[in-house]
Amino acid sequence: MNQKHQEDLAHIRSMMERSSRFISLSGLSGVFAGLSALIGGLYVYQLFKINGIEYFTDEHILLTGNLVSELFWIGVLILAFAFAFGIFFTIRKSRKYNLPIWTSATKKMLFNLAVPLAAGGIFCLALMYHGSYGFVAPSTLIFYGLALINAEKYTFSDVKYLGFCELLLGCISLFYIGYGLIFWILGFGILHILYGLVMFKKYK
Template identity: 40%
Template structure:
C-alpha cells in the first residue's frame, strides 16, 4: 500500500514539474481559426493577382501592397484570436497566462520568426519573389519547433510539416503559393482539430 502511495506521489510531483516548465494552455480552436483566416487571405490574394495583375506581382505595385496588407491582417487576426482563446483557457483552468514559462515560449518562438521575416523582406526588395512562400513555411516551422520546448510538445510535429513543405516550395517555387495554402491553411485546421479533441474537449 505504501509503495503505491509513494509511486503516486512521484507521479504527481513529476506532473507538477512538467506543468511548471511548459505552457500548456494553448487552444486548439485558435489553430483551426488561424487556418481559416489563412485560406480566406489566400483566396483574396489569388483573386487580386489573377484578376488585376495577370499573375505578375511587382514590388512597387498597388496589388502587391494589397497582398502584403492581406497577409498582415491574416497574421494579426491569428495572433489576436490565439491570445484571446488561450487567455480564456488559462483562466478556466486557473493557470497564469504571463509567467516565466510563457515569456520563454514567446521569446523562443519570435527569434526564428523575426529573423525569417527580415530575411524575406530583404529578398523581396531584391525582386526575388519565388522563394518567399517556401521561406515563410521554413522559418515558421523552425519557430514552432523552437517554442515546443516550452509548450505542448505536439506542436513540433506541425513545425516539421511546415519545414518539409517549405523545402519543397523552395525546390519548386511554382508551387509556393499552394504549398503556403496547404501549410498555413489546411495543416493548421488539421492540427488545431487534433489538438482541440486531444486537450480541450473533456473526456
C-alpha cells in the same frame, strides 16, 4: 498506499509541467489561425483574377508594385487575426482550467519562437526588396517551421511535428517556385486546422 503514491507523483509531475511548459495553448487557436490563412489565401487567388492573372495557367506572373503592397498587407492582416485568436483562446483556456499565462515558461517559449520568426521576417523583406517574390512563400514556411521546432521544448511537444511538416513543405516548395500560394494555403491553412483539431481533441 501505492495508489496514493501514484496520485502524489502524478500531481508533482503535473506541477512540474505547469512550471516548465506553456500549456495554456488551445487547439482552437490553430484551427482559427488556419481558417484565417485559408480565407486569406482564397482572397489572394481572387485578387489575382481581378488583376488579370490566371494563377494556374500563366507561366510567368508579373506582380506590380501596388499588388505586392496589397499582398503584404493581406499577410499582415492574416497574422494579426491569427495572433488575436491565439490570445483569445489562450486566455479562455487558462481561465477555464485556472492556469497561469505569463510565466517564465511563457517568456522562454515566446523568445525561442520570436528569434527565428524575426530573422525570417527580415529575410522575406529583403527578398521582396530585391524582387525575389517567388521565394517569399517557401521562406515563410521554412522559418515558421524552425520557430515551432525551436519553441517546442517550452510548450506541448506535439508542436514540433507541425514544425517539421511546415519545414518540409517549405523545402519542397523551393523547387516549385510560382506555386507558393498553394503551398502557403496548405502549410498555414490546412496543416494548422488539422493540427488544431488533433490538439483540441487530445488536450481538451
